Amino acid sequence: MNSLLKFITCGSVDDGKSTLIGHMLYDAKLLFADQEQALELDSQMGSRGGAIDYSLLLDGLMAEREQGITIDVAYRYFTTEKRSFIVADTPGHEEYTRNMAVGASFADLAIILVDATHGVLVQTRRHTRICSMMGIQHFIFAVNKMDLIDFDENRFDKIARDIRQMMSEYDFASMKILPVSATEGDNITLKSDRMPWYRGTSLLTYLENINVATEEDDYAFTMPVQRVCRPDRTFRGFQGQIETGAIRIGDEITTLPSNEKAVVSRIIDAGRDVEASDRGHAVTISLDREVDVSRGCVLVKDTAPYVGTLFTAKLLWMDDTPLVAGKNYYLKLGTKMIPAVVMNISHKIDVNTGNEIPADTTYKNEIVQCDISVSDKIVYEKFKNNQALGSLILIDRVTNMTSACGVVLHSLRRSDNLTWQKLDVTREFRANQKGQTPATIWMTGLSGSGKSTVANALEKRLVSLGKHTMMLDGDNIRMGLNKNLGFKEADRIENIRRISEVSKLMNDAGLITITSFISPYQRDRRTARDIIGNESFLEVYISTPLEECERRDIKGLYRKARAGQIPNFTGISSPYEAPEHADVTVDTTNMSVDECVDKIIEALEARFGK
Structure with a gap:
């Protein structure tokens, strides 16, 4: 028997993906008696006038049956005399592209259906590009619904030429194009006598015999560490799945990113000690000496993946919220979860032509190339390697939604040439010299809420108490440091990032920094907290309602915004996301400025001391 074959069915909506797999299972007698009876009964109320609706075998959700479409990924395991299979039947609707990408991430082979009456469509091209992006090297193009075009050879040949032209830009190991009828069963499990001009095998026969094994490097061992196992003081082991290569007792391995070397002293596989283990096995590895290893580190032998903080990636964007440069996310790579920021968007990739399109924003289901920076060194490699x-x-x-999936294209070496310079005059020395605890008081609220007024009064109070301060006001910063930034989302994100870095430098100088910025987005304030450090960050929400801010309209900005003269104005044409858990909340509608300052000072003393 050949090895297990994991494959995906995909393509445009209503191309017959579920019907094809259902008919294959039915004709190959791979159903239990009760499943067959249930299918025949369910088909009585199906969309085929009582004839068997094979798609019902995989479309299990009520919404799928009602609409006649696939929504979620349906996994099905089956075995023939020659091979075992796991198939992921994925949706064709553009709305559910993210579900299709999940299915593609596990597969060795893709069956991409093409409707013979429509030919190659945009979604066909998108799914082909995603499959290639996910590393699938083996493709089958099933030109379906041949019965609707009277099994026309010329029409099939034209579609086959379009497919070959589309595939010319991809690297792949094998490609098969065959004509089928999913509803009638032609060329599914047996050769059809209605297409004598087709001389190839049936789909099932091809699946049973194709070899999808890859030639892995026998020497290049890599294992991302998922868990450090320490049941008692006498044992310390590193647990994870071996992704490439093999390992034996006595082999010298390198731990990344610490770059320490040690010798394998023990390997535990499936609860028992073994001399060696290889790719695909979940093991516990013990070393001959203590090394600096935790979850997210990688054990390697005879290979040297990248260790750094900057790389270029290709992403499939799956979030309803658009991607703009400067946004912060958690990045999950291997077993490592780490804060990351999309530094810039190089270009989008046209799903039809593969052409690169300049862009500064990415929307749902688009493919984009961008540079990503992570907060600390991680271990990564080119996806093709x-x-x-x-x-x-x-x-x-x-x-906590998955916003994108992607692959690493290459490393950005400029980060490797930078080293953090340690200073003899430290933050602690400067703080002791000034007799205070450095902190950033981050004031957020709508325009006209009273941020600058309260911040100014707070600074005067702190100075009168002998504190050393620096105030950063939104307008003042935009007239100098950030004068090149506008008010689009990407500019707002970069504005807050720069302010956060400046505030951190001020804190390193031993100063108490007071900022007064609208900072309308929760994620940007969270980024500011991460950059500055939670231990030094005090968020103050000036919660004055929009109606009161607009009534004051100190600068006349609301009037201009209402008249359409100021686009992207927070509270009118651009949203403000109020803090959910601010450290301090004050409302200048019913509190005097002194009362606001008293409350902030009280919070400062409770948090940082006098």
């Missing part, structure tokens, strides 16, 4: 260390996802830090 190591899929485990070259594939990633981005997770929204507020909603």
Whole structure:
């Protein structure tokens, strides 16, 4: 028997993906008796006038059956005399592209269906590009619904030419194009006598015999560490799945990113001691000496993946919220989860032509190339060299939704030439010299809420108490340091990032920094907290309502915004996301300035001392 084959069915909506797999299972007698009876009964109320609706075998959700479409990924395991299979039947609708990408991430082979009456469509091209991006090297194009075009050879040949032209830009190991009828069963499990001009094998026969094994480097061992196991003081082991290569007792390995070397003293595989283990096995490895290893580190032998903080990646954007440069996410790569920021967007990739399109914003289901920076050194590799260390996802830090999946294209070496310079005059020395605890008081609120007034009064109070301060006001900063930034989302994100870095430098100088910025987005304030450090960050929400701010309209900005003269104005044409858990909340509607300052000073003393 050949090895297990994991494959995906994809393509445009209503191309017959579920029907094709369902018919294959039915004709090959791979169903239990009760499943067959249930299918025949369910088909009585199906969309085929009582004839068997094979798609019902995989479309299990009620919404799928009602609409006649696939929404979620349906996994099905089956075995023939020659091979075992796991198939992921994925949706064709553009709305559910993210579900299709999940299915593609596990597969060795893709069956991409093409409707013979429509030919190659945009979604066909998108799914082909995603499959290639996910590392699939084996493709089958099933030109379906041949019965609707009277099994026309010329029409099939034209579609086959379009497919070959589309595939000319991709690297792949094998490609098969065959005509089928999913509803009638032609060329699914047996050769059809209605297409004598087709001389190839049936789909099932081809699947049973194709070899998708890859030639892995026998010597290049990599294992991302998932867990450090320490049941007692006598044992310390590193647990994870071996992604490439093999390992034996006595082998010298390198731990990354610490770059320490040690010798393997023990290997535990499936609960028992073994001399060696290889790719695909989940093992516990013990070393002959103590090394600096934790979850997210990687054990390697005879290979040298990248260790750094900057790289270029290709992403499939899956979030309803657009991507703009400067946004912060959690990046999951291997077993490592780490804060990351999309530094810039190089270009989008046209799903039809593959052409690069200049862009500064990316929307749902678009493919984009961008540079990503992470907060600390991680271990990664080009996806084409190591899929485990070259594939990633981005997770929204507020909603925890998966925003994108992607692959590493190459490293950006400029980060390797930078080294943090340690200073003899430290932050602690400057703080002791000034007799205070450095901190950043981050004031946020709508325009006209009273941020600058309260910040100014707070600074005067702190100075009168003998403190050393620096105030950063939104307008003042935009007239100098950030005068090149506008008010689009990307500019707002960069504005807050720069302010956060400046505030951190002020804190390093031993100063108490007071900032007065609208900073309307939760994620940007969270980024500011991360940059400055939670231990030094005090968020103050000036919660004055919009109606009161607009009534004051100190600068006349609300009037101009209402008249359409100021686009992207927070509270009118651009949203303000109020803090959910601010350290201090004050409302200048019913509190005097002195009362606001008293409350902030009280919070400062409770948090940082006098």
